[in-house]
Amino acid sequence: MLVETRSLDGVLDYAVPDDLDEQAAPGALVACPLGGRRVLGIIVSREPATHTGRLARLLGVVDIPPVPDDLLQLVLWVASYYRAPVASCLRLALPPGAEAALRQRGDGTWELRAPSEGRSRLVARAGAQEPATDRQRDVLASLTEAGGAMAAAELCRRAGTTMQTLRRMGDAGSLVLTEERSQASGLDWFPDASATAETGALQLVPEQAEAIRRVTAAIDAGEALLLHGVTGSGKTEVYLQAIAAARKKGLASVLLVPEIGLTPQTLKRVKERLGEGVSVWHSGLTATERVAEYRRIRSGEADVVVGARSAVFAPVPALGLVLVDEEHDGSYKQDSSPRYDARRVAYERGRLAGAAVIYGSATPRVETWHALERVALPNRADGSRLPRVEVIDMRTQRPGALSRPLERALQEAGDRGEKAIVLLNRRGFALMAFCRSCGWIARCPQCDVALVHHRESDRLVCHHCGHDESPRAVCPSCRAADIARQGVGTESLEEAVAAATPRSRLIRMDATTTSGRGAVGRLLDDFARPGPAVLIGTQMVAKGHDLPDVTVAGVVGADAGLQRPDFRSEERTFSLIVQLAGRAGRRGEPARVIVQAYEPEERVVRLAAGHGVADFLGGELERRHARGYPPFSHLVRMLVEGEDRQGVIEVSAAIGERVRHDHPELSILGPAPLHRLRGRTRRSLLARAGHASVAADALEAAATNVVAKADRSRFRIVIDVDPQDT
Numbered sequence: 001m002l003v004e005t006r007s008l009d010g011v012l013d014y015a016v017p018d019d020l021d022e023q024a025a026p027g028a029l030v031a032c033p034l035g036g037r038r039v040l041g042i043i044v045s046r047e048p049a050t051h052t053g054r055l056a057r058l059l060g061v062v063d064i065p066p067v068p069d070d071l072l073q074l075v076l077w078v079a080s081y082y083r084a085p086v087a088s089c090l091r092l093a094l095p096p097g098a099e100a101a102l103r104q105r106g107d108g109t110w111e112l113r114a115p116s117e118g119r120s121r122l123v124a125r126a127g128a129q130e131p132a133t134d135r136q137r138d139v140l141a142s143l144t145e146a147g148g149a150m151a152a153a154e155l156c157r158r159a160g161t162t163m164q165t166l167r168r169m170g171d172a173g174s175l176v177l178t179e180e181r182s183q184a185s186g187l188d189w190f191p192d193a194s195a196t197a198e199t200g201a202l203q204l205v206p207e208q209a210e211a212i213r214r215v216t217a218a219i220d221a222g223e224a225l226l227l228h229g230v231t232g233s234g235k236t237e238v239y240l241q242a243i244a245a246a247r248k249k250g251l252a253s254v255l256l257v258p259e260i261g262l263t264p265q266t267l268k269r270v271k272e273r274l275g276e277g278v279s280v281w282h283s284g285l286t287a288t289e290r291v292a293e294y295r296r297i298r299s300g301e302a303d304v305v306v307g308a309r310s311a312v313f314a315p316v317p318a319l320g321l322v323l324v325d326e327e328h329d330g331s332y333k334q335d336s337s338p339r340y341d342a343r344r345v346a347y348e349r350g351r352l353a354g355a356a357v358i359y360g361s362a363t364p365r366v367e368t369w370h371a372l373e374r375v376a377l378p379n380r381a382d383g384s385r386l387p388r389v390e391v392i393d394m395r396t397q398r399p400g401a402l403s404r405p406l407e408r409a410l411q412e413a414g415d416r417g418e419k420a421i422v423l424l425n426r427r428g429f430a431l432m433a434f435c436r437s438c439g440w441i442a443r444c445p446q447c448d449v450a451l452v453h454h455r456e457s458d459r460l461v462c463h464h465c466g467h468d469e470s471p472r473a474v475c476p477s478c479r480a481a482d483i484a485r486q487g488v489g490t491e492s493l494e495e496a497v498a499a500a501t502p503r504s505r506l507i508r509m510d511a512t513t514t515s516g517r518g519a520v521g522r523l524l525d526d527f528a529r530p531g532p533a534v535l536i537g538t539q540m541v542a543k544g545h546d547l548p549d550v551t552v553a554g555v556v557g558a559d560a561g562l563q564r565p566d567f568r569s570e571e572r573t574f575s576l577i578v579q580l581a582g583r584a585g586r587r588g589e590p591a592r593v594i595v596q597a598y599e600p601e602e603r604v605v606r607l608a609a610g611h612g613v614a615d616f617l618g619g620e621l622e623r624r625h626a627r628g629y630p631p632f633s634h635l636v637r638m639l640v641e642g643e644d645r646q647g648v649i650e651v652s653a654a655i656g657e658r659v660r661h662d663h664p665e666l667s668i669l670g671p672a673p674l675h676r677l678r679g680r681t682r683r684s685l686l687a688r689a690g691h692a693s694v695a696a697d698a699l700e701a702a703a704t705n706v707v708a709k710a711d712r713s714r715f716r717i718v719i720d721v722d723p724q725d726t
Ligand code: ADP
Pocket: 202, 203, 204, 205, 208, 229, 230, 231, 232, 233, 234, 235, 236, 237, 381, 382, 546
């Protein structure tokens, strides 16, 4: 019954018993036998059997609503566009972890249910008896301090004790321990989960009203739009009222955000405004909870889904609107298989479902700017002005993380009891080879991108075309013997900030401090507490948070990203500066934004400082057009890796030659060496064509041709369609 061309990757034929004939429609989830096991499958299509051999029979249809038809089409499209196994793409449409939850009930029917019903935890409360020892008294004190009830595991940690002690106290009656099912619906992402009162819509400014009119029209027409709104222009309010408009038409909405853990405030507002119908689709749920959310969404009980990139596959039956918030954010692209880009997938989903797709950002991507009709929110909703940006030429400053002006601004903000943000742009730091006196950067003569220093070989290498040269000791531009390769580290930055403003609390936001559930919310709450504070961190401090009272924002190493060997490095640097500047001076406070750069006269830095989004994107489009980069072409990257260094070098070279020979019309770069990864040699080939499928077909065919079947296990060959890091 299942017919697919890429047949070896998980699409199999089964016979359908007569009694299942009606239920076994495309999209239905089924239990089927596979190699002696019983596994979960999705019916892709019903066809007459294509071969005459004996077919295994379906065991049953799972008692859960089928995957909506447009979603089934969507994941099949993902498999073909991104060259990923069909099975791994079908999985995207299921509640995550569902496969492990397949169970047969006593009456022979099938359901999805995790082995242990939900996730329960041991909760401790004070008991009636007096504690027996001082140690136990301390435990109770910790418990009382935390409000009287706490997860036992957390209590152990806080009181510095063991589970054994808690059990002993439980037996003696000084503690009561109960198993409680944790409330892990999406709600505990919200800083204040209980506050779900419906709050009223804001009085719109005229531009917002116009934007909502356009979005509502797009819902009717099933069109895509770019909502280009400066930071603080009130895009969230537009999203909320657009979702409400869709709801009025009986249509559901999906709101995609870059990283669910980084956007507690947005989630809270959505929940407060839109009430019970909101579902948060995220990876923190147990399999059973995800199945429950799947049902809620599939049945229409929840008609608003909020989530990170995977929520683009939420099983919404009557989809009217997909919103992609902060559409410039790189996290929309998944960097493991299937390597889909949720922004591209959202577009396709909108097309299949006849839904509107709205991309929102203060700094849209070049591709979006080029392709879509735009709706602008050119002013801040509260009437405040965008802050003026001062660019500091770091070549005129003494060595160190902070320039004098930024140091002084932090000091003054601290003295006035105000808040500041300092962003350390980490992108590209260790890689750069630039002149400290004139700002010259070693670039590839053919590719217009910066060269990367490979420590192993001590060569500067172009990751696009493979060009390499030896590092220079003397700057070819100004003759100074002042070529540097490294930037500032987080620690030295923290020390410098602490020295500049000893009274301010320092709050560090990075991968370590934001890993736990709700961690970002707590950091932001801590930052918002009264009194002077500095929020320090990498890229994530610039992400869409609506922070009060920030009067100073600084970017350290603003143009470090320009060293990246990537044609998108200008775009990223631009977006970083504009986004960070947007975090300061909301609610009308006067604010200073200080950008430290080594090439302050660079076009990117100048335009970002002037909030010149349209100018910048216009120029980028011209540059990309001249060089044939996206959006004027598609790139497809092939990565060849393996332990056998010589083998990888030969195979990747042979694939490149093969493509050049068979497809002279294609542009192909490489193989270029990448850093070795876990002892594996890696080479990358980059093909460019008008259609992604043309480039992908050519690379796939060449690889199949070059690598003998017997050798397939020696090399890992990965295809990345529309790669974001090139
Ligand atoms: P953006 O996402 O565009 O950067 P937000 O949606 O976070 O901006 O809005 C910025 C601030 O402006 C928020 O505090 C929001 O409550 C406020 N705001 C939005 N729209 C209005 C409005 N029409 N009237 C008053 N305040 C508004």
